[in-house]
Amino acid sequence: MKWIWRILGLLFFIVAVVFFIEEKWINDAERMSGFKQSEWGPYHFFVDEDIKNAPRISADYYFRFRRLDGPSPEISGIVYLDATETAALESYLTTLGYHYVTTDEYGDRWEKEDWPIPEFYLWQDKERRMIFLTKYTL
Numbered sequence: 001m002k003w004i005w006r007i008l009g010l011l012f013f014i015v016a017v018v019f020f021i022e023e024k025w026i027n028d029a030e031r032m033s034g035f036k037q038s039e040w041g042p043y044h045f046f047v048d049e050d051i052k053n054a055p056r057i058s059a060d061y062y063f064r065f066r067r068l069d070g071p072s073p074e075i076s077g078i079v080y081l082d083a084t085e086t087a088a089l090e091s092y093l094t095t096l097g098y099h100y101v102t103t104d105e106y107g108d109r110w111e112k113e114d115w116p117i118p119e120f121y122l123w124q125d126k127e128r129r130m131i132f133l134t135k136y137t138l
Contacts, residue, residue, distance in 0.1 A: 034062035034079060048076035048135050050120075055092050057131065058083040064134075077134035086122055089133055093120055107132065 035042045043052075046065040058080040066075040090100075098110040098120055107123025118137040124130070 034064050036062055046074075046076065047078075048074075048137065050096060051076045051078050051133065051135055053092075054078055054133055055088040056080075057085060057088050074137050075134055076137070077132060080131040080133075082129050083131045084124075084126065084129055086124060086131055089122055089131070093122070106134075 037043050042065065043063060047063050051063065060081040062079055062081075064075070064077045064079060093110045097112050099113065101109045101111050103109070107121040110120040110122065118135055121132070121134045121136070123132040123134070125132075
């Protein structure tokens with residue numbers, strides 16, 4: 001009977017440690033202005049798969065992650081530095097089944113037919129030669 005309590009205690013300890021590590025990584029990822037693919041924890045746990053698989057249109061890029069208010073919506077994105085051409089990203093979004101909807105203050109919005117969420121935003125800062133690809137999910 002003692003072994004059951006020891007196993008339960010060990011399982012509780014492991015769950016608590018995993019929760020603490022994940023929460024710390026989330027907070028760290030949100031506080032960072034960005035992180036590189038080489039930063040294993042934030043990249044593997046918090047960058048959306050569609051963002052991970054996005055074409056690398058520049059040799060200099062970094063990732064971003066944010067949680068928003070509400071039932072756990074998240075923003076995952078990639079920022080390309082010294083980049084000016086969005087055609088490869090537009091083609092990538094099309095292959096994922098997204099289509100251009102409109103342009104607003106966040107950039108060009110891309111949605112799937114009859115599915116507004118998740119959605120992508122593609123925004124370009126021509127002056128600073130930066131391109132942002134961001135995915136909003138619930």
